[in-house]
Amino acid sequence: MTDPLKIAYSPxxxxxxxxxxxxxxxxxxxxxxxxxxADIDITNGMAExxxxxxxxxxxxxxxxxxxxxxxxxxGGALGRGCGPLVLTREPGAAKDLAGKTVAVPSERSTAxxxxxxxxxxxxxxxxxxxxxxxxxxxxxxxxxxxxxxGLVIHEARFTYQNYGLHxxxxxxxxxxxxxxxxxxxxxxxxxxxxxxxxLRAVADATRTSVRMAWDDPEASRAYxxxxxxxxxxxxxxxxxxxYVNEFTAELGEDGYAAVRGLxxxxxxxxxxxPLGPDALEFV
Numbered sequence: 001m002t003d004p005l006k007i008a009y010s011p012x013x014x015x016x017x018x019x020x021x022x023x024x025x026x027x028x029x030x031x032x033x034x035x036x037x038a039d040i041d042i043t044n045g046m047a048e049x050x051x052x053x054x055x056x057x058x059x060x061x062x063x064x065x066x067x068x069x070x071x072x073x074x075g076g077a078l079g080r081g082c083g084p085l086v087l088t089r090e091p092g093a094a095k096d097l098a099g100k101t102v103a104v105p106s107e108r109s110t111a112x113x114x115x116x117x118x119x120x121x122x123x124x125x126x127x128x129x130x131x132x133x134x135x136x137x138x139x140x141x142x143x144x145x146x147x148x149x150g151l152v153i154h155e156a157r158f159t160y161q162n163y164g165l166h167x168x169x170x171x172x173x174x175x176x177x178x179x180x181x182x183x184x185x186x187x188x189x190x191x192x193x194x195x196x197x198x199l200r201a202v203a204d205a206t207r208t209s210v211r212m213a214w215d216d217p218e219a220s221r222a223y224x225x226x227x228x229x230x231x232x233x234x235x236x237x238x239x240x241x242x243y244v245n246e247f248t249a250e251l252g253e254d255g256y257a258a259v260r261g262l263x264x265x266x267x268x269x270x271x272x273x274p275l276g277p278d279a280l281e282f283v
Contacts, residue, residue, distance in 0.1 A: 004032035005194075005202070008046055009056035011037045011227035012154060013236040014077055014243035015186075020220035022209035030205035031198070037227060039135070040186060041106040053191050054202060059184040059259055060110045063272040066279045068192060070199055071259075073282050075188035075206040078247035078255050083172015083183045084111035085157060086118075087142055087165040088149045094122040094169055100148035102127050105135040110185050111153050113266045114171040120269060121178075122169070139163045153185075154243075158235050181258040182247060196283040203282070210249050256280060 009015040021027050023035050038046070043055045047065040055069070062071065086102070097119070104112050107130070119127050131147055138150040143163045151171075152160065160167065172183040190202045213220050228236050247255045259280060267274040 002031065004034040005053040006034045006036070007054040008036040008038050008043050008052045010040050010043070010186075011229060012243075013224045013228050013231065013239040014248075015056055016224045016227050017213050017217075017220050017240045017244055018075055018206070018210050018248060020209070020223045021212035022205050024223075026212060026219075027205050027208045030208070031201060041109070044106070044108050047189060050191075053194060055189050057187055057189055058106070058109045058111075059187045059262060060113045060266070060272065061108050062187065062189075062259075062279070063263060063267070063275055064108075065189065066275070069189035070192050070282055071280055072188040072190055072199075072203050072206060073251045073255075074203055074249055075210065076184075076248065076251070077186040077243040078182045078184050078251070078258055079243060079245050080176060080182050081172065082157070082185070082242045083170055083175060084114055084151055084153045085160065085170055086115065086149050086151055086168045087139065087156075087160050087163075088168045089142060089145065089165065091166045092168055094118075095124055097123045097127050097149055097168070098125045099128040101129045101131055103131045103133045103138045103141050103147040103150040105133065105138065105151065105153065107132060109153075110183075110262065111151055111171065113262060113271055114175055114183070115151050116269060116271055117265055118169065118171050118174045122174070139165060155231060155235055155239055157242075158238055175262075179258075179261055181261055182254060184255070184258045184262050185243070187259075199283045207249055210244070213244070 023033050044057050044061040046052050047055050047057045050068050141147045142150040263275050266272045
């Protein structure tokens with residue numbers, strides 16, 4: 001009997017929604033899973049160390065892991081109108097960030113790459129210090145004046161007003177206006193050492209799990225809310241609606257163009273190593 005695949009994904013609603021059916025043995029003929037929950041900054045490190053068979057990671061970490069892992073053509077998070085936000089205590093403009101301190105959740109994240117590409121174009125002279133803080137500490141730090149601005153992701157799009165904060169800029173809006181492409185956020189990768197047949201089985205099971213979640217959204221509800229870290233059910237639903245879409249079922253031409261475009265631009269700015277010509281190919 002084949003050992004279960006060791007998989008790690010975040011407790012965020014989009015991931016638990018996507019993988020619920022597979023994780024609960026409801027996907028016919030799919031490999032069994034041994035699930036670990038970890039935030040994406042943790043799974044990025046796992047991928048860099050070659051841990052786990054299947055991982056949810058940031059697209060930003062791909063240039064460091066694609067020798068050992070293959071990008072799956074499904075299961076990830078891309079979209080429109082769902083980009084990271086820069087928040088401040090007072091209303092302002094991009095130029096106000098020149099030389100200022102900005103809190104970010106990780107320097108190995110798509111949000112960070114989008115932020116640096118935006119700042120290079122919109123902030124004269126660039127921002128000052130970048131301070132890495134755990135995601136949940138960023139909005140309080142901005143509110144309390146510990147940093148000048150904060151880069152936030154995911155459900156913070158729906159909750160930042162609760163902290164009395166203002167949206168200075170939308171990184172996704174800038175990306176979409178300048179490229180016309182969707183925003184590449186989180187990817188699913190699997191170890192190349194699994195071999196072509198098992199990699200295809202992983203991709204097929206992921207696609208089926210996504211479609212089963214869409215066909216019966218209530219089936220995953222308890223699982224989603226159990227891991228959603230006290231998130232309001234309505235916010236969890238918004239989160240799923242925003243991040244689980246046609247690109248989750250299949251990256252497609254626009255999805256691959258978005259990933260390649262992000263990493264090519266980031267490499268040109270010296271933020272990531274350049275990709276090889278076949279780095280994003282599946283099997």
